Amino acid sequence: MIEARQLTKRYGEKTAVDRLDFEVKPGMVTGFLGPNGAGKSTTMRLIIGLDAATSGSVTVNGRRYARHPAPLQEVGALLEARSIHPGRTAFDHLMVLAHTHGIPRRRVAEMIELTGLQSVARKRAGSFSLGMGQRLGIAAALLGDPATVMLDEPVNGLDPEGVLWIRNLLAGLAAEGRTVFVSSHLMAEVALVAEHLIVVGRGRLLADTTVHDLVRQAGGDTVAVATADPARLRVALAGPGVEITGRAGSEELWVSGLSARQIGLAAAEHGVALFELTPKQVSLEEAFMDLTRDAVEYHGGVTKGAAA
Amino acid sequence: MSTITQARTPGVAAGPVARPAYKVTGRRVLRSEWAKLWTLRSTWITLGLGLVAILAFGSIAAFRYKSLTTTGGRMDPDFADATAVSLTLFGVRFGQLALGVLGVLFAAGEYSTGMIRSTLAAVPRRLPVLWSKAVVYGVVAFVVGVAGAFGGFLIADAVVSGTPAHMSLSDDGVVRALLGAGLYLGLVGVIGAALGVLLRSVAGGISVLVATLLLVPGLLSLLPSSWQNNIGPYLPSNAGESLYALHHSTGMLSAGTGALVLLGWTVLALAGGAYRLVRKDA
Numbered sequence: 001m002i003e004a005r006q007l008t009k010r011y012g013e014k015t016a017v018d019r020l021d022f023e024v025k026p027g028m029v030t031g032f033l034g035p036n037g038a039g040k041s042t043t044m045r046l047i048i049g050l051d052a053a054t055s056g057s058v059t060v061n062g063r064r065y066a067r068h069p070a071p072l073q074e075v076g077a078l079l080e081a082r083s084i085h086p087g088r089t090a091f092d093h094l095m096v097l098a099h100t101h102g103i104p105r106r107r108v109a110e111m112i113e114l115t116g117l118q119s120v121a122r123k124r125a126g127s128f129s130l131g132m133g134q135r136l137g138i139a140a141a142l143l144g145d146p147a148t149v150m151l152d153e154p155v156n157g158l159d160p161e162g163v164l165w166i167r168n169l170l171a172g173l174a175a176e177g178r179t180v181f182v183s184s185h186l187m188a189e190v191a192l193v194a195e196h197l198i199v200v201g202r203g204r205l206l207a208d209t210t211v212h213d214l215v216r217q218a219g220g221d222t223v224a225v226a227t228a229d230p231a232r233l234r235v236a237l238a239g240p241g242v243e244i245t246g247r248a249g250s251e252e253l254w255v256s257g258l259s260a261r262q263i264g265l266a267a268a269e270h271g272v273a274l275f276e277l278t279p280k281q282v283s284l285e286e287a288f289m290d291l292t293r294d295a296v297e298y299h300g301g302v303t304k305g306a307a308a
Numbered sequence: 309m310s311t312i313t314q315a316r317t318p319g320v321a322a323g324p325v326a327r328p329a330y331k332v333t334g335r336r337v338l339r340s341e342w343a344k345l346w347t348l349r350s351t352w353i354t355l356g357l358g359l360v361a362i363l364a365f366g367s368i369a370a371f372r373y374k375s376l377t378t379t380g381g382r383m384d385p386d387f388a389d390a391t392a393v394s395l396t397l398f399g400v401r402f403g404q405l406a407l408g409v410l411g412v413l414f415a416a417g418e419y420s421t422g423m424i425r426s427t428l429a430a431v432p433r434r435l436p437v438l439w440s441k442a443v444v445y446g447v448v449a450f451v452v453g454v455a456g457a458f459g460g461f462l463i464a465d466a467v468v469s470g471t472p473a474h475m476s477l478s479d480d481g482v483v484r485a486l487l488g489a490g491l492y493l494g495l496v497g498v499i500g501a502a503l504g505v506l507l508r509s510v511a512g513g514i515s516v517l518v519a520t521l522l523l524v525p526g527l528l529s530l531l532p533s534s535w536q537n538n539i540g541p542y543l544p545s546n547a548g549e550s551l552y553a554l555h556h557s558t559g560m561l562s563a564g565t566g567a568l569v570l571l572g573w574t575v576l577a578l579a580g581g582a583y584r585l586v587r588k589d590a
Contacts, residue, residue: 049432050425051589066432070330075429083425085348085417092347093426099340100430101330140426145327 001026001179002047002075002148006056009042009203016042018203019056024148024181024196029174031194031211032183035292039203040183041080044152048077060148072101072144078137080152086126090117090136093125097140111139131162138169148179155189167193187288201292214287222256223263226276236270237263251275334440337431341440345414345448354413355452358406358493362456363463365399370464370473377471392465392475393485393554399460400453400489400552404496404521407449411500412513414445415581419508428590438505438585442498442578449497454490457552461486481554488552488563495574496521499544502574505581521545541566544573 002024009017017039024030034040045051047058049066057064060074068074084093094108112121115135120128125136134154141149151170155163170193174180184190190197191211199207199214207214215221227233230253234244237255246253255263260279267274345351373387373395418424431437461477468474475482499520503513525545528536540546541561550556550566561569 045589048429050428070332071432072430073327073330077429079425081422081425083422083429085344085421085423087348087350087421088344089347092343096340096343096347097426097430099343100332100336102333102336103330144330147327 001061002058002150002181003062004043004047004056004058007043007046007053007058008055009039009046009051010054016203017046017053020200020203020205022198022205022208024179024198026147026179027174027177028196029170029180029182029194030196030198031190032181032198032200033187033190033288034183034185034200034206036185037202038185038200038292040185040200041152042203043200044077044079044150044181044183047150048075050079070101070144072097072103073146074144075148075150076141076144076146077149078134078141078151078154080156082133082137084125084133084136084140087124089122089124090128090139091121093136094139094143097143101144103143107143107145111143114142115139130157131159134158134162134166138166146178148181149173150181152183153185154182155184155186163189187284191284199288199291206291211284214291215284217287221259222254222280223258223260224276224278224280225253225255225263225267225274226251227253227267227272227274229272232270233267233272233274236266236272254280332431332433332436334436337436338440338444340430341437341444345444348417350413350417351410354406354410355448358403358410359452359456359459361406362399362403362453363460365402366396366460366464367399367467369395369398370467373473374467374471377468377473389555390473391554392461392468392473393482395468395473396457396460396464397485397489397552399456400493403453403456404493404548405518407452407493408496408500408517408521409514411445411449411497411502412504412517413510415441415501415504416508416510416513417504419504420510424590434585435582438502438578438582441501441505445501446494446498450490450494453493454487456493457486457489484563485552485554488567491567492548492551492570495570496544496548498574499577502577502581506577506584508584542569544570547573 004020004022007017007020008015020043032040032043042051046053047060047065048071049064060068065071065075088096091108091112094111095105098105098108112118115138117132117135117139120132125133128136138151138154141151154166158166170180170182182190182194195210197207197209197211197214198205199209209217225233228251230246230251233253237244237258242255242257244253244255260277264274264277370392373390376384376387418427427437428434461482465475477483500513500517503516504510507513507516521544525540525543528540528543531539537559541550541559547561547566547569550561551563551570553560553563556562
């Protein structure tokens with residue numbers, strides 16, 4: 001469980017994280033979404049105390065990260081920036097971190113196996129490809145058997161096999177009851193693994209929602225219907241929770257709250273001929289872009305006003 | 309919840325249930341820093357270079373002295389009242405560069421590679437990392453320094469046997485001077501590590517270290533002589549010299565005072581490093 005309360009980080013004039021309030025709940029994958037520069041990486045650095053908050057607070061299981069006796073057991077983090085000495089072997093890198101917590105050598109070997117690094121464990125990390133470096137970072141993140149796993153853009157630059165591996169890993173970790181917090185600027189990627197979503201833009205919280213709700217809000221379950229007699233169809237479809245829009249003089253209507261199947265059946269019952277019956281496909285990417293675009297413009301204005 | 313157990317990722321030990329009790333302790337951070345030092349190739353290379361520098365330059369000085377005395381050539385003022393100890397410690401000036409630079413690398417290298425993020429995620433209280441680095445590297449540099457000083461003495465003394473410079477380990481002050489040289493190198497190593505944490509840059513740390521040890525004493529000669537006499541002895545390099553000198557000329561601190569002054573510089577560097585480490589984002 002991660003809780004942020006009015007979390008704020010300013011670097012000089014620039015506000016990277018702006019009064020964020022959110023909770024990352026245990027036992028599920030929470031996606032942390034936002035365009036590049038939205039403050040995702042900074043928020044993650046604040047969570048594990050690499051950066052100090054300008055104001056507000058963020059706690060892990062009720063305490064600040066640094067106050068835990070075994071921090072690596074609370075949060076295992078894979079940061080976007082490389083955090084490995086290139087001159088050390090993969091095994092030595094993990095051992096160095098294991099020593100600080102008294103984590104046994106056996107656990108290090110297990111993590112090497114889990115991440116498939118057996119054949120390169122004795123090679124220096126500087127020679128690693130991006131994908132292998134990422135696997136080593138994940139081995140380090142899981143080393144302390146953490147209750148919360150936090151990954152910053154874990155699939156960036158990975159090949160399809162690596163992406164799939166990460167996806168399965170995240171699902172497996174959540175199924176074990178761990179809190180999984182994963183950031184991305186790619187909505188599609190997050191939607192595949194995450195149940196819950198926290199969306200940020202320019203350091204501000206834009207949405208704290210589920211994948212399902214986000215799609216619905218963006219008009220994901222609208223059906224486009226075309227008919228010669230829109231007025232009669234409106235009457236036929238009217239009901240609680242149903243919303244119908246359309247331009248005057250146009251044969252096309254937009255219906256939300258009913259499935260294409262329900263609309264078709266209702267039209268047949270009332271003897272209204274349909275020319276078109278198309279469920280509108282809103283891509284998650286579009287939903288996300290709409291959300292962030294609006295908010296960025298809106299908050300842009302506010303920021304200027306506040307600065308003056 | 310049988311589904312949960314079934315979906316467990318192979319190899320990841322039990323999650324929130326029955327987790328082993330790990331804990332960060334001072335000893336463990338020390339152990340980690342010890343492992344960090346020895347798992348890099350640069351450590352072995354630089355320590356080797358440092359040891360070789362101490363032995364080689366001491367030997368060169370001894371051979372030079374020997375050839376001057378046997379041929380009866382005009383004695384350099386440097387060599388006028390040389391002893392086996394002073395010839396040996398010729399090499400310390402070179403060895404201190406290698407050992408000091410490795411101290412900087414050991415600390416600032418974490419920042420240049422990004423390793424510091426892993427380190428501070430594991431030890432978010434941060435200060436234990438600095439103390440452990442200082443202790444681990446200080447001890448290692450001390451041991452290498454002592455080995456170099458005693459090894460160098462044995463070589464140099466063998467070379468100059470039969471000349472006025474000959475001394476034995478049992479002579480008054482010899483062991484103290486050689487141990488003093490080791491202590492000086494150990495403290496220079498700690499100062500290097502502290503500078504690395506303070507400046508977070510390999511280049512910056514090395515520059516400041518070299519400037520402090522080699523350039524500042526030279527620049528001091530530009531100041532009025534009363535200033536030179538009052539400030540000079542307290543510079544790290546000069547305080548160190550009084551720590552390992554066999555005979556103390558006028559204007560030099562005593563060995564004990566020199567040790568305290570050098571210790572003071574070390575504490576100052578560590579305090580600066582600690583402040584930056586705790587107060588500034590990593």
